Structure formats: C-alpha cells, structure tokens
Amino acid sequence: MLLQVKPTATLGDVATIPSSKPETQRAILAATLAEGKSVVRNDLRCLETTTMKEACRTIGAIIEEKDGYLEIQGVGSNFAGNKRVIDALGSGLVFRVFTAITSFGDTPEVLTGDAILRGRVMAPLFDALAQLGANISCVADEGKAPVVNWGGGFKGGRCVIPGNVSSQFITAVMFAAPMAPEPTEIVIEGEILSISYIRQTIEAMEKAGIRIDVADDFTSIVVHPGQYQSADYQISGDYTSSSYIIGAAALFQGTRVLKNMNSQSLQGEKAIIDVVKALGVEVQFDDANDELTLINNQTHLAGDFEFDASDYPNIVPTLAAIGAFVEGTFRVVGGSITRLHKSPRIKAMVSELQKLGVDITPLFKDGVYDGFEIHGKASYQGGLELSSWGDHRIFMSLFIASLRCERACLLEGYADVICSFPDFFKEFSAMGVQFTETEDGNSDLLKQA
Known part of the structure; x- marks a missing residue:
C-alpha cells in the first residue's frame, strides 16, 4: 500500500487533536x-x-x-x-x-x-x-x-x-x-x-x-491491596499525536489553532511544546477552551539544539522529521528504549531520512541506538519510496518530512494510522495537504478525508 504525499508551500490554520x-x-x-x-x-x-x-x-x-x-x-x-x-x-x-x-x-x-x-x-x-x-x-x-x-x-x-x-x-x-x-x-x-x-x-x-x-x-x-472504585474520567488531547501537526506547524510559517489541547497534562510527550518553542515558535494555551495556538513567523529553522528524549520517547521519530529541516546541529539523545517499540525507531528514521539525503548520524549508548545528530537544510529533492517499517509512528513522521520535499514521496504503511490517529488524513486534508493512493492501496481511510 503506497501513498503519494505531495509537497506543500502552506499549511491550514485549524486542526483537532485526538484524545490521549x-x-x-x-x-x-x-x-x-x-x-x-x-x-x-x-x-x-x-x-x-x-x-x-x-x-x-x-x-x-x-x-x-x-x-x-x-x-x-x-x-x-x-x-x-x-x-x-x-x-x-x-x-x-x-x-x-x-x-x-x-x-x-x-x-x-x-x-x-x-x-x-x-x-x-x-x-x-x-x-x-x-x-x-x-x-x-x-x-x-x-x-x-x-x-x-x-x-x-x-x-x-x-x-x-x-x-x-x-x-x-x-x-x-x-x-x-x-x-x-x-x-x-x-x-x-x-x-x-x-x-x-x-x-x-x-x-x-x-x-x-x-x-x-x-x-x-x-x-x-x-x-x-484494595478494590477499584468506579470513577468519572476526563481524557485530554494526545501529545504524541499532536506532535505530527505541531511538527508540521514548525516547518511552515503561519498561525495555527489546535483544538482538544490543554497545558495540564502528565504526558511526557508534552515536551514537543518545549521543542518548538526552542525552535522559535510562539505557543499560547487557552485551557478554558482546550485550545493551543502556534505562531510561527519564521521562513526557515536554524540553530544548534540538543534534546534528551528519555521521558518522551514516542516523539523521537517526529523529532527526526523536524530536525531534518533545521540548519545547524540538531541532536536527540535518550531514545534507547525505542529500539523495543513496534520497530527499532531510531534505526528506521535514520535509514529512511538518509534515503532522502538528510545528513543524519545515529548516536549509540552502551552499543545500542540512543539518538541521532542531524545537520539539516531547508528542503530535499524527494521523489522516493519510503518505508514505515510496519510502524504507524514512523509513517506519520515521514509524512511530515515529505511535505517539505521538492517532489512527491511514496510512503508505505499508511493504513496503520488507525492504531492511534484514525483521523490523521482527515485533519491534514483539512489543512490543505494533498495525497493520493497508488497501486492497490486501501481507499477507505482516504475517503474520510
């Protein structure tokens, strides 16, 4: 199953983040x-x-x-x-x-x-x-x-x-x-x-x-010891899922409002907010209305950065996708646990981004993949077929990276977004992103968009 993801110069201004x-x-x-x-x-x-x-x-x-x-x-x-x-x-x-x-x-x-x-x-x-x-x-x-x-x-x-x-x-x-x-x-x-x-x-x-x-x-x-008691639970927005839209927002100039987002969360992946703030994106929370506003006045990302992802490993692939477009040095460490997730996520992102021509080098700790260092640039030629390694988070991260390429990329494994972000295509379509299935892909997911 392949999805052709077309590059874009702009990104829409409103999206709804799925719950955690x-x-x-x-x-x-x-x-x-x-x-x-x-x-x-x-x-x-x-x-x-x-x-x-x-x-x-x-x-x-x-x-x-x-x-x-x-x-x-x-x-x-x-x-x-x-x-x-x-x-x-x-x-x-x-x-x-x-x-x-x-x-x-x-x-x-x-x-x-x-x-x-x-x-x-x-x-x-x-x-x-x-x-x-x-x-x-x-x-x-x-x-x-x-x-x-x-x-x-x-x-x-x-x-x-x-x-x-x-x-x-x-x-x-x-x-x-x-x-x-x-x-x-x-x-x-x-x-x-x-x-x-x-x-x-x-x-x-x-x-x-x-x-x-x-x-x-x-x-x-x-x-x-104890008996569980019935309770009323209120679920907040999912910061890992939000990282794909927040990451895309960091790559394109403009103002975006993300719904179903609140600053009061125990999720470690809330660190995506600190990451984009470090990159120069202005962040405004409206907790009363569960909204997050991102203001990006930059035409490109530049600088030297290092992030320790040991308490937010699920956004390591997203960080790789963002870092590919940062002119300077972009380092992520503390991601060793991701080798035991659905795919060896650091290895996967390094492999796929290298296909695009990204200057990305894996970093090791005690002999295992722990992070990466990227010397990024504003865009890449694209026009390649990329693999999700059977992992929905690798797919969604590569989708983000494809938006800033000069030619459309073909991504495998797009049906797996149902694991955590079923409305992924609907939200990006509403933001103006264009994509089409090729070969014998499953069109049901895309019809919703």
Missing part, C-alpha cells in the same frame, strides 16, 4: 476492574483502544460507546468464567497488562498477539510475575508471547523490574497488584525511562481509589 491513547486505555482498564459503573469522557477510539475494550469485555466488562464518552460496568475481581483467548493484536500494553491481571482468574488464559508483538521483549514481566508467585508458561519462544496464565493469583511481595526496557512492565504489575491480599513492592533497577507513563498509571489507579506509595526517585513503588 494511554489515558484512554488506562481509564478503560481501571473502570473494568472497578465495581459499579464508570464514565470515560472524550475517549479516543482507535485500533489500540478498541483492542483494550475487547480484552476487557472478554473478562466480563460491559462497555457501551456513547456520543463522546464510554459507560463501563466493571467486573471488580470477579472475572467471567470459561477458558478464554485474549488477542492483544499489536498492543504491547494490552498484552502485558492482561498477562498480569489474569493471574487472578480462576481458569487458564491464553494471551497472544500479532507477529510483531510476538517478537517483542516480554521476559522481564514474566520474571517479575514469577517472583510474585504467578504461574505463566510460554507457548512458543521462551520469554515471548503467546503465553498461558494458569491463574490462582499471587499474595503480593517483592519483584524487580529493569527500568530501561519498558514502563509497561511496571504498569502491568501495578494494575494487578491491588487484587493481591498483601502489598506488592516493585523495585525498579538501573536507569528509569518513560517515567511519565508510570505517572499516568498512578493517576488512573489513584482516581479509582487504589493506594500507592512511590519513592521520590521512582526506584520503589508499593501498591496496597
């Missing part, structure tokens, strides 16, 4: 584990939140989709009976969290996912759950999906999880821990990355009445 995927997923999960009815307002509806809803329905939650909100009748700790298969598709969070919480089921559970997910690292989670007394067996490759969780629960106690592989391992154990009869201590070893996602987990759980004690440096988290 991680906030929506956590609210759905907390509501499912609660007794009684919860409401999740301004929820995101995309493939990965649908996957979370389906997994929650599998264990007995009743989830009704209303206009602008969800009503969820939770199951508490009384999971539905019968043997089940929970398919997480490509969602690492769904697989990891349900691997943990099904420890408290009274029948065996099979948990699986697609080919990409089955190749992702899972062993640190399995090891942590085993330390707590859970009974989990790998079906195929050791340390990988699929697995069988035999149930029976765990008492609580102490487990150790590395902090530099995936914050989702920590989130998974945290969501399961209140069902244990004794407190569960999660000791986080080594460098701790993506702390903002742990904060979002804490926020969702505490809103549901769960008591959590956290060390100031996040090296220890104690989750106390």
Whole structure:
C-alpha cells in the first residue's frame, strides 16, 4: 500500500487533536476492574483502544460507546468464567497488562498477539510475575508471547523490574497488584525511562481509589491491596499525536489553532511544546477552551539544539522529521528504549531520512541506538519510496518530512494510522495537504478525508 504525499508551500490554520491513547486505555482498564459503573469522557477510539475494550469485555466488562464518552460496568475481581483467548493484536500494553491481571482468574488464559508483538521483549514481566508467585508458561519462544496464565493469583511481595526496557512492565504489575491480599513492592533497577507513563498509571489507579506509595526517585513503588472504585474520567488531547501537526506547524510559517489541547497534562510527550518553542515558535494555551495556538513567523529553522528524549520517547521519530529541516546541529539523545517499540525507531528514521539525503548520524549508548545528530537544510529533492517499517509512528513522521520535499514521496504503511490517529488524513486534508493512493492501496481511510 503506497501513498503519494505531495509537497506543500502552506499549511491550514485549524486542526483537532485526538484524545490521549494511554489515558484512554488506562481509564478503560481501571473502570473494568472497578465495581459499579464508570464514565470515560472524550475517549479516543482507535485500533489500540478498541483492542483494550475487547480484552476487557472478554473478562466480563460491559462497555457501551456513547456520543463522546464510554459507560463501563466493571467486573471488580470477579472475572467471567470459561477458558478464554485474549488477542492483544499489536498492543504491547494490552498484552502485558492482561498477562498480569489474569493471574487472578480462576481458569487458564491464553494471551497472544500479532507477529510483531510476538517478537517483542516480554521476559522481564514474566520474571517479575514469577517472583510474585504467578504461574505463566510460554507457548512458543521462551520469554515471548503467546503465553498461558494458569491463574490462582499471587499474595503480593517483592519483584524487580529493569527500568530501561519498558514502563509497561511496571504498569502491568501495578494494575494487578491491588487484587493481591498483601502489598506488592516493585523495585525498579538501573536507569528509569518513560517515567511519565508510570505517572499516568498512578493517576488512573489513584482516581479509582487504589493506594500507592512511590519513592521520590521512582526506584520503589508499593501498591496496597484494595478494590477499584468506579470513577468519572476526563481524557485530554494526545501529545504524541499532536506532535505530527505541531511538527508540521514548525516547518511552515503561519498561525495555527489546535483544538482538544490543554497545558495540564502528565504526558511526557508534552515536551514537543518545549521543542518548538526552542525552535522559535510562539505557543499560547487557552485551557478554558482546550485550545493551543502556534505562531510561527519564521521562513526557515536554524540553530544548534540538543534534546534528551528519555521521558518522551514516542516523539523521537517526529523529532527526526523536524530536525531534518533545521540548519545547524540538531541532536536527540535518550531514545534507547525505542529500539523495543513496534520497530527499532531510531534505526528506521535514520535509514529512511538518509534515503532522502538528510545528513543524519545515529548516536549509540552502551552499543545500542540512543539518538541521532542531524545537520539539516531547508528542503530535499524527494521523489522516493519510503518505508514505515510496519510502524504507524514512523509513517506519520515521514509524512511530515515529505511535505517539505521538492517532489512527491511514496510512503508505505499508511493504513496503520488507525492504531492511534484514525483521523490523521482527515485533519491534514483539512489543512490543505494533498495525497493520493497508488497501486492497490486501501481507499477507505482516504475517503474520510
């Protein structure tokens, strides 16, 4: 599937940002584990939140989709009976969290996912759950999906999880821990990355009445036994999704208003605001109306910059796309965890941007991709076919980079935007960007635009 993305000289002035995927997923999960009815307002509806809803329905939650909100009748700790298969598709969070919480089921559970997910690292989670007394067996490759969780629960106690592989391992154990009869201590070893996602987990759980004690440096988290309580959740705009439109706004002169955006957010990817401010874009929030105004008076970007993305790894590909057009030195470090995402994201962006002629060099830490250094310029010839590496975030970042090329680029993998930003094409079309499918692409997504 190929999408021809045409260069543009201008960009429209209004866009609506989708709601936060991680906030929506956590609210759905907390509501499912609660007794009684919860409401999740301004929820995101995309493939990965649908996957979370389906997994929650599998264990007995009743989830009704209303206009602008969800009503969820939770199951508490009384999971539905019968043997089940929970398919997480490509969602690492769904697989990891349900691997943990099904420890408290009274029948065996099979948990699986697609080919990409089955190749992702899972062993640190399995090891942590085993330390707590859970009974989990790998079906195929050791340390990988699929697995069988035999149930029976765990008492609580102490487990150790590395902090530099995936914050989702920590989130998974945290969501399961209140069902244990004794407190569960999660000791986080080594460098701790993506702390903002742990904060979002804490926020969702505490809103549901769960008591959590956290060390100031996040090296220890104690989750106390308790029953999740029903709650009313308000979901904010997604800063990772906003980064593609904010990034495009930084590349084109003009004023843009982004709707469904608020400055009060725990999302680490809110750092995209600091990035574009450093690049010279004026930023104005109107929290009363959930609007963000970006004023870019520059015809081109220039200067020397360095950003540490250790707490906002999901926008590393976006930063690469922006940096390609910064005349000077643009360095990003702290992105090592992205090698374990849907694709090795730094490697992917370096490879694809080099095809365009971008002077980008990977940076390594302890032998793994940690970031990149770019010496950018105002435009590139383009006219090439670029790969998404099977990753929606790589596609959307390359889409942004294609807008400033001199000739249209062909991008593969455009259907994957449904994972997190289903209205991606609709929003960019409304902003005046032109694109057409080629060969045998799936036109349904583009018809909406």
